[in-house]
Amino acid sequence: MNRRKKQIRSESHRRKRWNRLMIKAGIAVGTVGIIVGLLAWGSHATFISIQTIQVSGNNVSKSASIVSTAEDVLDGNYIGLFSKDNSIIFPRGRTRSAIKQQYPRIKSVDLSLQSLSTLRIHVAERSPVGIWCRADSTQVSANTPCYFVDKHGYVYAEAPHFSNDVFFRYYQTASTTQSIGTQLMPTDTFRRISAFKDAVEQRLDMNTIGFVNMNTTDGRLLVNQKLDNEAFKGGIVFNYRDNLRTLFENLKTVVQKDILLSQMQNSDRKLSTIDMRFGNKVYFRFEDT
Structure with a gap:
């Protein structure tokens, strides 16, 4: 009997604790719901x-x-409750x-609040160092698509067709998959080629007008230069994975010691190519008559 009473009291106690x-x-x-509701309403x-x-x-x-783009991002709510245009919790990233x-032309975006109701967007746009034309050679027509390229080799906008050499031009195979918003080539490779081009222009005083990316290792730097009364309108072919400082020193020797001028004067054919892909050896190629 006492055992049954204890069991009843024990079950009653458990029910009370559960309740x-x-x-x-x-x-x-309920408290959490009220707080969340108030925060959602306040947002x-x-x-x-x-x-x-x-x-x-x-x-x-x-x-x-x-x-308009920013407004699209700020439209709506987080999890259907908190306003995205709230100046405290709006999605900055x-x-x-x-x-x-x-807008691939824009390289950086800075966001700041002028007040709790005013958002300021400061952007920095890319500047072109050249134009990339989707072509296998320098033969570019009015229908050939060309694009602006920044100093990192990033393709960011379609370019108009210029009648003269306003910008340095890069030519790469028409079958390439590059397009607006992508790299023309790896940034490090692009910078190395640009540095070599700048050295040729500034230290050798040669007028460079373009670069043809021949394959995954070789390129042709296009030159339009007059030496004395001889005109060299052709290309310097090199492996852009080689040590470009050594390559430049070899080219400097060829130019400053008048080896290049001598080659041009001693041939009745026009010089078309200076080939520097073979170590310290430099080969000169002439146009067929």
């Missing part, structure tokens, strides 16, 4: 919502387009990424 636990859990969930408050977007730093990219992805 108290459920009540506490309900209160906790939509007008005085902390981004209502004005200002754009600066752009020269070519249109301000209205940049604003996604806003930057969306603008840079939409």
